[in-house]
Amino acid sequence: MMKTEQEKENILIMSGNYAAAWGAKCSNVNVISAYPITPQTTVVEKLSDFVDNKELDAKYIRVESEHSVMAALVGSSMTGARSFSATSGQGLLYMAEMLHWVSSSRLPIVTTIASRGIAPPWNIWADYTDILSIRDCGWIIQFASTHQEIFDSILMAYKIAENPEVSLPYFVVYSGFSQSHTSKPVSIPEQQRINKFLPILPEDGWGHLNLNPDKPVTFGNLVMPEQEYLDFRFMIHDSMVKSKKNIHDTINLFNQSFGRDYGGLVEKYMCDDAEVILISYGGLAEQSKDAVDKLRDQGNKVGLFKLRYIRPFPNEELIELFNSGIKVIGVVDQGTAFGNPTGGPISTEVMSLLNHTKNRIDVLPCIWGIGGRNVSVDDQIGLFEKLLYIKNNNEYPTDETCQHGTVWMGLKTGI
Amino acid sequence: MITTKELLKIESVKPELFLAGSSSCAGCPSVLALRWALKALGKKTVVVSPACCANVYIGLWPKASPAVPYINMAFAAGASAAAGVVAGYESLGKKDINVLTWAGDGGTVDIGIQALSGAIERNTNFIYACYDNEGYMNTGTQRSSSTPKYTVTTTTPTGKHMHKKDISQIVAAHDIPYVATCLATDPVDVYNTFMEAKAIHGPKFIHILTPCAPGWRFDVANSIDMGAMAVKSGFFILWKQVNGRLEIKKKSLRYMDKQKRIPVGDYLKGQGRFSKLTKEQIDDMQNWVDKRCEKISARAEYEANL
Ligand SMILES: Cc1ncc(C[n+]2csc(CCOP(=O)(O)OP(=O)(O)O)c2C)c(N)n1
Numbered sequence: 098m099m100k101t102e103q104e105k106e107n108i109l110i111m112s113g114n115y116a117a118a119w120g121a122k123c124s125n126v127n128v129i130s131a132y133p134i135t136p137q138t139t140v141v142e143k144l145s146d147f148v149d150n151k152e153l154d155a156k157y158i159r160v161e162s163e164h165s166v167m168a169a170l171v172g173s174s175m176t177g178a179r180s181f182s183a184t185s186g187q188g189l190l191y192m193a194e195m196l197h198w199v200s201s202s203r204l205p206i207v208t209t210i211a212s213r214g215i216a217p218p219w220n221i222w223a224d225y226t227d228i229l230s231i232r233d234c235g236w237i238i239q240f241a242s243t244h245q246e247i248f249d250s251i252l253m254a255y256k257i258a259e260n261p262e263v264s265l266p267y268f269v270v271y272s273g274f275s276q277s278h279t280s281k282p283v284s285i286p287e288q289q290r291i292n293k294f295l296p297i298l299p300e301d302g303w304g305h306l307n308l309n310p311d312k313p314v315t316f317g318n319l320v321m322p323e324q325e326y327l328d329f330r331f332m333i334h335d336s337m338v339k340s341k342k343n344i345h346d347t348i349n350l351f352n353q354s355f356g357r358d359y360g361g362l363v364e365k366y367m368c369d370d371a372e373v374i375l376i377s378y379g380g381l382a383e384q385s386k387d388a389v390d391k392l393r394d395q396g397n398k399v400g401l402f403k404l405r406y407i408r409p410f411p412n413e414e415l416i417e418l419f420n421s422g423i424k425v426i427g428v429v430d431q432g433t434a435f436g437n438p439t440g441g442p443i444s445t446e447v448m449s450l451l452n453h454t455k456n457r458i459d460v461l462p463c464i465w466g467i468g469g470r471n472v473s474v475d476d477q478i479g480l481f482e483k484l485l486y487i488k489n490n491n492e493y494p495t496d497e498t499c500q501h502g503t504v505w506m507g508l509k510t511g512i
Numbered sequence: 513m514i515t516t517k518e519l520l521k522i523e524s525v526k527p528e529l530f531l532a533g534s535s536s537c538a539g540c541p542s543v544l545a546l547r548w549a550l551k552a553l554g555k556k557t558v559v560v561s562p563a564c565c566a567n568v569y570i571g572l573w574p575k576a577s578p579a580v581p582y583i584n585m586a587f588a589a590g591a592s593a594a595a596g597v598v599a600g601y602e603s604l605g606k607k608d609i610n611v612l613t614w615a616g617d618g619g620t621v622d623i624g625i626q627a628l629s630g631a632i633e634r635n636t637n638f639i640y641a642c643y644d645n646e647g648y649m650n651t652g653t654q655r656s657s658s659t660p661k662y663t664v665t666t667t668t669p670t671g672k673h674m675h676k677k678d679i680s681q682i683v684a685a686h687d688i689p690y691v692a693t694c695l696a697t698d699p700v701d702v703y704n705t706f707m708e709a710k711a712i713h714g715p716k717f718i719h720i721l722t723p724c725a726p727g728w729r730f731d732v733a734n735s736i737d738m739g740a741m742a743v744k745s746g747f748f749i750l751w752k753q754v755n756g757r758l759e760i761k762k763k764s765l766r767y768m769d770k771q772k773r774i775p776v777g778d779y780l781k782g783q784g785r786f787s788k789l790t791k792e793q794i795d796d797m798q799n800w801v802d803k804r805c806e807k808i809s810a811r812a813e814y815e816a817n818l
Binding site: 127128130155156158159160161162164165166168169170171172173174175176177178180194195198298308309310313314315316317318319320321324325 | 555556557558560567568570571572573574576578579580581582583584585586588589591592593594595596597598599600601602603604606609626627629630633634
């Protein structure tokens with residue numbers, strides 16, 4: 098497609114982390130607070146460059162811990178300042194108390210996560226257990242599986258989060274190292290066009306967020322059980338569920354404005370006539386497309402159903418899939434939920450929706466890529482073959498990587 | 513420095529920024545101190561208050577006593593959230609708003625000390641006030657590291673084993689532009705201290721000794737005397753350090769002379785939390801007080817001559 102002079106974009110080769118820093122810069126954030134942690138560190142460093150070299154007019158609060166990061170952003174966001182952070186693994190867990198503070202204060206803070214394994218033992222490689230273990234704290238959670246998507250998602254994230262009907266914080270998540278530290282081209286639209294899509298803050302900040310001495314309000318004082326505490330909680334869930342419409346609208350507008358083709362809460366790849374479908378998320382889901390292509394070449398009707406969002410959860414899209422006549426589904430988690438029904442958080446959640454269909458569907462949960470363990474296209478094909486085996490033989494595989502009903506891909510048995 | 517008589521004539525202190533009807537214990541000196549702190553700071557003030565009695569005594573939702581924007585905050589986050597408010601206003605070009613952290617001793621000396629130290633090191637332009645009632649009173653009188661030695665609390669049922677942490681000296685060691693101690697039971701002192709702090713750019717720290725009748729176990733009618741005795745015994749020393757120079761406040765100065773001090777036992781004895789103190793323990797406390805008074809006097813003298 099030919100672009101007009103005005104629509105030209107600047108294509109730069111950059112790491113996933115730099116794409117996050119660029120996303121914050123181009124969103125004209127007012128306040129940044131962050132604390133270094135591998136593999137997020139170069140986001141923090143790049144943003145320091147931007148701010149100290151006056152390429153970005155923002156206050157950068159270089160605090161002494163991640164708890165202070167999120168506390169500082171609660172403060173800044175409440176003055177109406179557009180506020181940004183980035184973290185990973187231990188840092189995200191260290192923030193946990195304040196993550197709830199942000200969502201319960203209904204603050205549109207955007208934070209990027211370069212996901213890594215949780216210690217001990219120390220592990221710094223791709224693993225979404227960090228974000229998955231805080232998935233219920235009232236933040237929108239979106240996975241970005243390309244560098245371009247990391248950058249673009251931040252612009253969309255502010256637009257969605259700051260919508261008064263949504264007023265919820267937003268995580269853009271990508272995987273440590275495999276995305277954070279690899280370099281790819283990212284196309285940066287002209288700032289004026291970005292500002293049109295995502296206006297710079299009005300001078301007084303967003304009205305509904307202001308700490309304003311002329312209109313003094315007390316926030317967060319004790320609410321008794323028979324007062325509205327329960328109702329406030331419901332409103333958070335309600336806004337999260339209803340944000341789906343806003344998410345769709347924003348993605349559509351973004352696609353139109355910048356010539357992209359992002360899906361909605363999910364992205365379907367070769368699903369239409371598929372008999373066997375893999376449900377997956379994050380960076381490895383992008384790679385699943387290669388596995389699908391190869392299997393399709395051999396005549397297998399397989400497809401990929403990629404979750405772009407897990408909060409809000411794409412209930413409707415999944416139920417539609419269940420009712421489409423599909424026979425066998427695999428659900429992969431790149432993260433753990435010890436002792437839950439499948440050992441994987443998202444496979445459990447996907448399966449919780451099965452009662453919305455009358456169809457009998459076989460589901461094989463899988464856990465892969467833990468702590469950065471390599472998952473090749475062949476490994477992915479291997480998983481699809483297990484799903485095809487279920488379809489053809491009407492029984493579940495029993496090799497030793499199948500433990501407690503879940504495939505732990507690459508499990509070293511007998512150690 | 514303004515006297516009581518002068519103070520009552522000033523128009524700007526007449527409006528109440530902490531409204532009547534709060535849900536504090538009767539006669540709570542922390543409320544008194546906050547009320548007078550706000551009179552000094554004025555209506556262009558935002559308060560950030562980490563978990564402490566204040567989170568309760570400001571009023572139960574939907575009622576609230578503060579007539580300024582007020583954020584209830586997580587226990588460890590008094591200083592960090594305030595730093596965010598400051599940065600937010602700075603990023604939006606708003607310069608005339610005071611940001612005050614109002615925290616208890618637990619939120620300051622224990623769980624919040626890291627964030628406090630960080631905010632000071634970053635030269636955050638705010639006032640951090642710690643009202644020190646020497647224990648976790650919100651949760652029912654547990655020990656904090658600001659609880660004095662030998663105090664009986666619900667987590668030190670046979671008495672605490674170590675002395676109170678000297679938070680203001682810890683803060684002073686940060687090269688902070690302004691640190692001062694004052695008494696919650698002396699509103700004029702509170703007012704003057706906050707007026708002084710307000711005029712200074714950068715981090716300011718104010719340590720406010722706050723007698724707590726239910727927590728210390730004495731008759732609430734004696735609160736004012738209790739504060740005065742803490743100073744007269746030399747147990748609590750009123751001082752300030754402005755731009756690196758330490759100075760003992762006038763109200764404490766005469767009690768730096770051991771002859772003029774009342775025995776610390778007289779101060780402790782009036783409090784149920786010390787009712788089981790032995791003679792040796794009182795002597796130990798007297799020794800602690802005498803040494804601190806000596807040390808701070810020597811320092812003030814040395815710094816006066818710099
Ligand atoms: C992270 C966390 N831990 C524990 C608590 C429980 N808590 C609330 S207030 C408080 C004690 C506060 O003590 P202090 O700061 O001295 O203030 P005071 O109650 O004496 O006014 C505690 C332990 C909490 N709210 N948050």
